[in-house]
Amino acid sequence: MPSTSDDMAYSLDPVLWAKEVLGFHPDPWQADLLRSRARKIILNCSRQSGKSTTCAALGLHESIYRRPSFGLVIAPTQDQSSELMLKFDEFRGAVELPSDYLSSDTKLAVRFANGNRFIARPGSEKSARSFSAVTLLLEDEASRVLDDLYNSVRPMLAVSNGRHILMSTPFGMRGHFHKIWSEELDLWQWYAIPAEMCPRISKEFLEEEKRTNPWFEQEYHCKFMETEDQYFSNETIKMMFDTDIEPLWSDST
DSSP states (O other): OOOHHHHHHHHHOHHHHIIIIIOOOOOHHHHHHHHOOOSEEEEEEOTTSSHHHHHHHHHHHHHHHSSSOEEEEEOSSHHHHHHHHHHHHHHHHTOOOOGGGOEEEOSSEEEETTSOEEEEEOSOHHHHTTOOOOSEEEEETGGGSOHHHHHHHGGGGTTTTOEEEEEEOOOSSOHHHHHHHHHOGGGSEEEEEOGGGOTTSOHHHHHHHHHHOTTHHHHHHOOOOOOTTOSSOHHHHHHHTOTTSOOSSOSOO
16 A cells, blocks of 8 residues: 555656556656646547557546546447446556545446546447536547537536547548547647557558558558548538639529
């Protein structure tokens, strides 16, 4: 169990806590995220870059050291929300909690004895909208979360003035994740993390993926690609609504 002075240092510096208590040594961008207090954060990250792991550590730190704290995870499916919850539980197992932090839990929900909660929910607007006073809203695989769910959970942050973190790899030029990235970055603290910024992904692996994976730019370089099933390019669609472009012919006789 950490001393009182250590515990104070851990409460003030989640990176120090992650290293010394969890055994998690974050990459530079992960350390910056753990220390950030921005209310709105969007992570556009390569696959396997560690975004969910970092947010699980952040959620546990806030559950222990911030009061009140109510962390809510949403994702497109229950399997995806359960995956982040699994990382949360793995980290929780590494923490020697004093008696007043002992918790009771189910597979997708943890209630700490200090009153804080951390809950994961699947991608259903009906299953998620009943919560209130959320202080940390984590949206995993945000590019695949339906806009109806995104719009229904935002009011949960109104009274608590809570934080909203979107994390994802792109999935085409559609949905709120793409809209925020392309039109609203001035309102968000943002991170773009290509695979080359992750020391755990080898150069050899990326070279092979570049040769054989048609989604390489999307999956590893955070690029928003046009969807395969659309008839017109996004640029063509934009031009259709551009009133500054002169028509090729007119109706005048």
